[in-house]
Amino acid sequence: MLQLNYRDARPIYEQVKDGLRRLIITGAIKAGDKLPSVRALSGSLAINPNTIQRAYEALEAEGYAYTVAGKGSFAAVPEDVSDGRREELLEKLKSAVQELRYLGMTTEEICEILKKEEDER
Amino acid sequence: MLQLNYRDARPIYEQVKDGLRRLIITGAIKAGDKLPSVRALSGSLAINPNTIQRAYEALEAEGYAYTVAGKGSFAAVPEDVSDGRREELLEKLKSAVQELRYLGMTTEEICEILKKEEDER
Amino acid sequence: MLQLNYRDARPIYEQVKDGLRRLIITGAIKAGDKLPSVRALSGSLAINPNTIQRAYEALEAEGYAYTVAGKGSFAAVPEDVSDGRREELLEKLKSAVQELRYLGMTTEEICEILKKEEDER
Amino acid sequence: MLQLNYRDARPIYEQVKDGLRRLIITGAIKAGDKLPSVRALSGSLAINPNTIQRAYEALEAEGYAYTVAGKGSFAAVPEDVSDGRREELLEKLKSAVQELRYLGMTTEEICEILKKEEDER
DNA sequence: GTGGTCTAGACCACG
DNA sequence: GTGGTCTAGACCACA
Numbered sequence: 485m486l487q488l489n490y491r492d493a494r495p496i497y498e499q500v501k502d503g504l505r506r507l508i509i510t511g512a513i514k515a516g517d518k519l520p521s522v523r524a525l526s527g528s529l530a531i532n533p534n535t536i537q538r539a540y541e542a543l544e545a546e547g548y549a550y551t552v553a554g555k556g557s558f559a560a561v562p563e564d565v566s567d568g569r570r571e572e573l574l575e576k577l578k579s580a581v582q583e584l585r586y587l588g589m590t591t592e593e594i595c596e597i598l599k600k601e602e603d604e605r
Numbered sequence: 606m607l608q609l610n611y612r613d614a615r616p617i618y619e620q621v622k623d624g625l626r627r628l629i630i631t632g633a634i635k636a637g638d639k640l641p642s643v644r645a646l647s648g649s650l651a652i653n654p655n656t657i658q659r660a661y662e663a664l665e666a667e668g669y670a671y672t673v674a675g676k677g678s679f680a681a682v683p684e685d686v687s688d689g690r691r692e693e694l695l696e697k698l699k700s701a702v703q704e705l706r707y708l709g710m711t712t713e714e715i716c717e718i719l720k721k722e723e724d725e726r
Numbered sequence: 727m728l729q730l731n732y733r734d735a736r737p738i739y740e741q742v743k744d745g746l747r748r749l750i751i752t753g754a755i756k757a758g759d760k761l762p763s764v765r766a767l768s769g770s771l772a773i774n775p776n777t778i779q780r781a782y783e784a785l786e787a788e789g790y791a792y793t794v795a796g797k798g799s800f801a802a803v804p805e806d807v808s809d810g811r812r813e814e815l816l817e818k819l820k821s822a823v824q825e826l827r828y829l830g831m832t833t834e835e836i837c838e839i840l841k842k843e844e845d846e847r
Numbered sequence: 848m849l850q851l852n853y854r855d856a857r858p859i860y861e862q863v864k865d866g867l868r869r870l871i872i873t874g875a876i877k878a879g880d881k882l883p884s885v886r887a888l889s890g891s892l893a894i895n896p897n898t899i900q901r902a903y904e905a906l907e908a909e910g911y912a913y914t915v916a917g918k919g920s921f922a923a924v925p926e927d928v929s930d931g932r933r934e935e936l937l938e939k940l941k942s943a944v945q946e947l948r949y950l951g952m953t954t955e956e957i958c959e960i961l962k963k964e965e966d967e968r
Numbered sequence: 969g970t971g972g973t974c975t976a977g978a979c980c981a982c983g
Numbered sequence: 984g985t986g987g988t989c990t991a992g993a994c995c996a997c998a
Contacts, residue, residue, distance in 0.1 A: 495973060509707040532975045550733045554982040554985045562708050577701040580694050581719055586630040587683050591723050595716040598702055602712050612913045751949040774983060804950050815943050822940040823961055828872040829925050833965050837958040840944055844954050858988060895990045917970050917997040
């Protein structure tokens with residue numbers, strides 16, 4: 485369900501967070517769906533429960549999930565995603581595009597890639 | 606010339622690397638130009654030379670600079686930038702766009718932002 | 727009558743307690759009025775009766791309600807509210823104001839907010 | 848320097864966070880000042896370093912402090928305090944005042960208390 | 969020396 | 984059974 489890379493410089497909890505977010509974005513987990521319990525995920529990934537919990541906290545801080553103590557964590561609706569995350573994304577987008585332009589791509593070419601990739605969904 | 610933010614979570618050497626790359630991308634430093642010496646930068650930024658050295662090594666690994674023994678470091682031409690860096694950028698771009706779409710933006714809106722930002726250059 | 731928010735970090739019994747207190751404070755339930763029975767509330771909110779029971783006990787400890795064996799629970803008069811609750815409120819008030827002042831608000835501005843909010847009742 | 852109450856229902860890390868925030872608000876720690884290191888505070892309070900670190904993370908999330916890895920944590924300026932914290936405070940203020948009014952205090956009396964308390968500073 | 973991460977294992981509140 | 988908190992102890996990156 486989730487792929488971890490221990491050789492990656494990114495901390496485990498962040499990889500878990502990003503993986504869960506990806507599942508939500510791609511629709512594999514829909515708004516309101518229950519995320520796997522901390523214990524279950526820590527078991528299946530062979531990771532300490534504290535590390536998983538940290539990932540869930542970070543995901544909640546971004547607005548992609550909410551937690552009900554004693555019940556579990558659930559996927560939130562897109563509208564609940566934090567503004568900070570939105571700004572972060574736009575910043576990431578712009579800096580990538582700016583560098584790609586330096587490397588020779590035109591804005592048009594980049595948009596073409598985005599459209600083609602959209603159709604492949 | 607370079608702005609460091611100690612409050613930023615990124616390590617200093619990475620901020621130096623990103624700062625130098627930005628100077629190259631924006632054209633402030635042109636291909637073939639000599640980059641400031643490790644000693645000069647470490648002095649003007651009040652930073653340990655080892656930290657600067659590390660930034661230069663990282664920048665060279667990306668292909669944005671090359672070092673001539675006894676001469677110093679110089680900005681490389683865009684064609685020398687590593688394929689790894691290119692793939693990394695495209696990956697960054699796609700994941701940001703995919704998430705922005707989940708958050709309600711259309712590909713058209715995203716392209717509009719990119720075009721508008723290009724004009725502001 | 728009462729709104730529960732499962733996404734709220736506060737435990738359910740506390741939300742029930744706060745909700746009932748709010749009904750009393752706003753005058754929706756007047757002093758001497760009978761509060762809904764544990765069974766009735768647990769039914770309409772689809773919540774375990776033990777949870778409701780706990781909320782009633784907490785409300786009674788604050789002095790906002792009293793229980794008559796075999797009759798049910800009733801809203802108390804303001805004079806019966808415990809001194810502990812009063813001190814707690816004043817402490818909450820002062821600490822909030824002190825912090826708001828640190829953040830740049832003057833005592834006058836704060837009082838203005840309170841007066842305006844009072845008129846809106 | 849900080850008082851902890853193990854009998855309190857509030858978690859330790861929250862008590863530490865609130866205590867540090869209080870030191871900043873009262874001016875005992877000024878903007879830019881270095882907060883005690885995680886290890887130093889954990890030693891003087893006889894608390895696990897992980898718990899202290901959690902308090903620092905929470906304080907940073909509120910905007911009252913920022914952390915420089917390898918250097919330490921520092922008090923931020925009031926302008927950096929998050930909007931969320933500001934809203935939280937106003938909400939806390941209003942609910943306390945509303946209940947105090949039910950208990951017989953007028954808005955004028957409350958403002959008097961605030962003004963008197965301000966003079967005592 | 970500093971913060972950042974991770975593990976192992978424990979106890980508690982909640983419903 | 985669930986998440987929330989805490990402890991003890993360890994290793995790493997950074998400057």
